Amino acid sequence: MSATSLFKNIKENFMLKRVVITGGVHGNELTGAFLVKKWQKEPLETKNIKIEYLLGNPKAFKECRRYIDYDLNRSFSKNALSKDSSNYEFERAKVLKERLKSCDFLIDIHTTTANMGMTIVLSKDDPLSNLIAKKLSLEFDDVKILRWFSNSEGDFINSTVPHSITLEAGAICQGVLEPKIFFRCEEIVKKAVEILDSDMEINKFATDKSVEVYDIVKTVDFPREENEPKAMIHPNLLGKDYSQLKNGDPIFITLEGETIVYNGEPLYAVFINEAAYYEKKIAFCLCKKSNI
Numbered sequence: 001m002s003a004t005s006l007f008k009n010i011k012e013n014f015m016l017k018r019v020v021i022t023g024g025v026h027g028n029e030l031t032g033a034f035l036v037k038k039w040q041k042e043p044l045e046t047k048n049i050k051i052e053y054l055l056g057n058p059k060a061f062k063e064c065r066r067y068i069d070y071d072l073n074r075s076f077s078k079n080a081l082s083k084d085s086s087n088y089e090f091e092r093a094k095v096l097k098e099r100l101k102s103c104d105f106l107i108d109i110h111t112t113t114a115n116m117g118m119t120i121v122l123s124k125d126d127p128l129s130n131l132i133a134k135k136l137s138l139e140f141d142d143v144k145i146l147r148w149f150s151n152s153e154g155d156f157i158n159s160t161v162p163h164s165i166t167l168e169a170g171a172i173c174q175g176v177l178e179p180k181i182f183f184r185c186e187e188i189v190k191k192a193v194e195i196l197d198s199d200m201e202i203n204k205f206a207t208d209k210s211v212e213v214y215d216i217v218k219t220v221d222f223p224r225e226e227n228e229p230k231a232m233i234h235p236n237l238l239g240k241d242y243s244q245l246k247n248g249d250p251i252f253i254t255l256e257g258e259t260i261v262y263n264g265e266p267l268y269a270v271f272i273n274e275a276a277y278y279e280k281k282i283a284f285c286l287c288k289k290s291n292i
Helices: 003-014 030-041 058-063 088-099 127-139 179-197
Strands: 018-023 050-055 105-111 117-122 143-147 164-170 212-220 231-233 243-245 250-254 259-261 267-270 284-291
Touching: 018 030, 018 179, 030 050, 030 105, 030 179, 050 088, 105 127, 105 179, 117 127, 117 179, 127 143, 127 164, 127 179, 164 179, 212 267
Parallel strands: 018 050, 018 105, 105 164, 117 143, 143 212
Antiparallel strands: 117 164, 212 284, 231 250, 243 267, 250 259, 267 284
């Protein structure tokens, strides 16, 4: 089946009608939050789909904090959603789940302090989500695809909808806006909407080309002593997201200046030195690379 036929078949089968764009799921990631606020005032024009814009975590956004009580993007597990709680994010997750009940496709916008560039994160393995990610990667030379399907800490917001992509952009500090990243995110999301809204018969985005995809297979913590990091990301690795790690490559340097090297099969490092992941005990994630 050609890519054009596949795209037509997917959209017809899924009856794509309502798309939701979320930003500010983490309150100190301002790019997505301000894009949502911009589009709430000046909605994107579409002809086949309806779009709704949601500010994910308004309380944390107001205080410019990642979260109030708990990471909202890890608050969508059945356990968190099934019982009353004094936890603000657990209760906010219930509100968002209800708002997303009739959502056909979710676009969630995030930023990272890691040098991830423009990354489409897939946390759902379905044909439509995969196809939109692939089309964006082919449309934009700087867009990579990362798949992160499992997470022991709690379920992502994407788990509440049938199809979704997450746009992760960086590197950018928490709590700030930066024009280059803001407008690039806007451009990529607009293109995603254009693809989702396109007519079946004249789908100019169809392609049979393959693209690279990175699958997260494990996370690596900092060396620790009494639960505190006793080493930093090595300068040779810092800022080198999507680079391949091989045996003997430097990955950490201790506070005393001793180098710690990688020991394992060749894998690709992402989310290197992400500030928000220090508390999650993640120094970086490791991926396998393949083509789809």
